[in-house]
Amino acid sequence: MMMLNLMPTAFIFIAAAFLLLALPKGPLRAALLLLVPLVAGAQVWSLPEGTYGQFDLLGLTLDTMRVDKLSRIFALIFCIAAFLGNLYAWHVRDTVQQLAALLYAGAAIGAVFAGDLITLFIYWEATAITSVFLIWARRTEGAYHTGMRYLIIQITSGVILLAGTALLYRETQSIAFGAMTLGSLGTWLIFISFGMKCAFPLMHNWLQDSYPAATVTGTVILSAFTTKLAVYSLARGFAGTEILIYIGAVMTLFPIFFAEIENDLRRVLAYSLNNQLGFMVVGIGVGTEMALNGTASHAFAHILYKALLFMSVGAVLFRTGTSKASELGGLCRTMPRTAVFCLIGAAAISAFPLFSGFVTKSLILDETANEHYPIIWAVLVFASAGVLSHSGIKIPYFTFFSHDSGLRPKEAPVHMQLAMGITAFLCIFIGVYPDTLYALLPYDVEYRAYTMAHVVGQLQLLCFALLAFAVLMRSGIHPPEIRAVNLDVDWIYRRFLPRILGGVSTGLSQLWAGLSRALHETLESIVAFLFRVYGPDRGVAKVLPTGSMVVWIAILLGLVLVVNYI
């Protein structure tokens, strides 16, 4: 254990990746994938606060292990998420996916512990490169193109981070990753880089584009790390930056409309993920100790219930071959346990009392009110009702209840049920014993989630929203689930820009064709002119007989003679 403590946590995952390749395909590998997060989790848990694993690179000191309360809670939940995701993926025998899952988790944990921006950059890009294989592992043309788009955006975010780091270094002579103030170009670039990974509005669409394209198990693993790494980075670097409050509020708001009319349930969950990130970003923007506690705890709870929801929809996809709401319905008959787990995840994300979302989201909401942001507060309460609408109702209702689709799939495999069961248990455990989670938070917590006013207020909000849903369903106003795609920002780079580029290139090629035609014609006319003048039967080119030459020479000589005599 002593030796283990000296090793950066990310290296445990990298070492395990080599070990994995040495093992035969089968349960041994799957067992290793479960063991590694446990070992890493134990290490994270036991490490005292401090900075470890320093080494020099080109005159710069890199801090690979900065352990404090903020980095520890994120690393811990990453370990738990990796364990649960790998348990869910127990049946997977694909080496690519296994390696990707392992290294991706390791990179995310490495990034969380990064004490300087260069280390952060290295792991930042590593998360991008490793995670894309979870999309490509689907091995279809659609997944290939989606993965490409995902990779380009993720790598760009890293490049911007590196540019920002370089500018900041020139300015401050330091690469330390600490609190920053927006102002210089360097800090703005770093902010934008974090924002890309955090799915800020207009930069968000990679999330909804790529997560539904990954494999059944890949999406569960993807959902945990990248965006929460960005949340951590923002909390570390830009806590109290006011603009984040407004960005976060917009993030909670716009995805709920898209989620409502989206047909692919894994994409609904991706929109929902975006909305949940909004709550965390608002917390970072408010920036008080309590708000940051709210963000950290909400990220912790969110990773669990979001994974649970992705797992339940994934199990349905695994058994039926589709995750489209229009094709599903009535599955509670033969997949009842998955249905119950899904309902628990739905209750947790909707923040019903006794479930995890309730005890974490309220920290952020209360702090927004405490700091006097009435409009933001109203937006967040509205967005909470919106969460209920797509994640709380739509996901379980249209999959497991609603009309009978006629599908009678078998219950999810045992290992998936086990993964969902443990995750569901944690969602309830955190809701019932919030102090266990509060004890892990970056700052001391003196907060009581379960007050009469709070419980009743939340129940009113949720129950009456449910009632509204029932009324809309009975009156036939609720939009039906139909096979369709909806336009979002990705339309710009999947349709508009290619069209513009196509148009420009057609225009350019036409212009080029015109120009070269004109040039050709000019040359042709010059050649024709020359031909006319110097052509074989023209005067200039006529072959004259030698006799006439002699005559001309005689004439010339005569002329010279005459001139001489004059």
Add this chain to the structure above:
Amino acid sequence: MDRKPADNPDSYPPLGRVLMWFTDPANANKIFGALAGICLMTFLADFTYKKYGHFAVEYIPGFYAAYGFVMFIALILAAKTLRIFIKRPEDFYGEKAIDCESYPEEELEQVGHDDA
């Protein structure tokens, strides 16, 4: 869906038979009634304790109830309107986009509940 096998509850797991009750249209009114009852109770509960809050609106009895109900309907109507503008056919991004392609079967285990 054209294939719609007759409901055969005896072959379902016990928990499935319980949950199935909620999908029966005959029970829709009961569920709606129960929900309305719970809503009424949460509203009445507002009068049983001393309220506190950061904003004046929070002291109005049933504020959260009204806000939840109204905003939920507004959300659905807005989303429905949004759909008019942004809905496109499933193959909008081409036949090879993930929206139209089917998930590779070899990675799935599509078995029915009564398959051996």
